[in-house]
Amino acid sequence: MRQTTDTSSCLQGRTALVTGGARGLGAGMAQALAAAGAAVMIGDLLETEGRQMADLLRETGARAAFVHLDVTDEAHWLAAVANTHSQLGGFDILINNAGVEETALLTELDPEALRRMLDVNVLGTALGLKHALRAMRPGGLAGQGGAVVNVASVAATIAFPGIAGYSATKSAVDRLTRVAAMESGRLGHGVRVNAIYPGLVPTNMGQKLAADVVDAGLFLSVDAAVGAIVQQTPLGRLGTVADMADAVVFLCSDAARFITGAGLPVDGGMGM
Template sequence: MTSYDLTGRKALVTGGARGLGAGMAEALAQAGAAVAIADVLEDVGKETAQTLRDSGAVAEFVQLDVTQDASWADAVTNVVNSLGGLDLVVNNAGVEITSLLADLDPAGLRKMLDVNVVGTALGIKHAFRAMRPGGPAGQGGAVVNISSVAATIAFPGIAGYSATKSGIDRLTRVAAAESGRLGYGVRVNCIYPGLTPTTMGNQLAVDCAELGLFPSAEEAAAAVVSLTPGGRLGQVDDMADAVVFLASDAAKFITGAGLPVDGGMGM
């Protein structure tokens, strides 16, 4: 049976300073990978990297604005040089701005498109360039994109977010097809996390209540649970474990797939 051991792998996790990204970075490190925390939040990101090092992991922080092509190029070069390669990119960085469609602010929608869609597309681009034959890493590898259960359900208040996370699903599948056709040796998959009580997840519940969709944030969260056969909200380690699986050799013949990690909510 193939294990989930990632010893010797080098990973870059965007949005890795806190929340789901920090949990994913920790899980990858526990599985043996050296991890680069990539984020715009420098102070928090450095603290997260130091916490991983204190636990015995190889970890570093790298400044990255996922919306900027040049920032991606610099970050990947730094990671390849400092960690000695790159085998895994987790495109986790994202933003969610809750809004009713009747009150949609185009600026908010453009921000979500820029971070969630453009940021993920650039992550795939630079992962491919680094990992494909002839690239500075050049040993193939894996990309795991973080979509959302929002891509598979119709829930009020998150139309723009749902659209961007649906875009990540499509990016994943086309990227897997291109990698295979061109012989890059890079598997590309995504996960669809369910609602998780991180800072972003909690804010979504508050926002839904403020928009009048639910009487309170607690009832908004309860509505999600009521739609979830698993009977609870997601936890960070649920999502992190799925990323470790898709990064590992246990998933060596899986590419172009979307893995729901939502307790059945999106089925």
């Protein structure tokens, strides 16, 4: 288990669906939510890893399950929300974490790679918002309000070479977050919608990004690429999974009860 700040039982009695929860940031967020008392549904395309993560959470005493979820498929969303509610007894937290990153200079942009990022990062987030708001609002399947946290990226706030397409999709996540928060508030859905902007974390995706910018000729080595990112970060280090997970727990908790439509940088100051 990754270590996170002690949040005791601040999410006791709540039920979360975490997309892309089988590994990386999503797995760390699922662990932190469970440690804070929430029941957790792992939603992912990775069947084996997803079921293993749900098993791991149950071994700690948490209530957890796995659902096969392609975030670009509306039918999958309908099933994921229904299964979360029926298996875990509620649905009042959604962590829209699933995402993909394809590095390319603009002069070498692959249309199919960009379409994939648009599908997963933008459409996937939008469908998550749609079905979370429908289920959590009064009269919905769960009907008790709740919280949504979208996972954007520091890439939405800085100009880093080689990630134009990814930056564009994560900027779209920022706008989706703010409009969803406004609609939820105006329509009385009782759902707070916020986003976090993670800095670089050495997960599989983060390590791949560092290698890809080297392959694109932007840096001489992975160490040089990572060093450049650390140099741009006032706190002088890369982020950790726990850094991101603790921020998510905070935004889902009552400590953030008057926060909606916000984008929280969790990037060591890199994007300021």
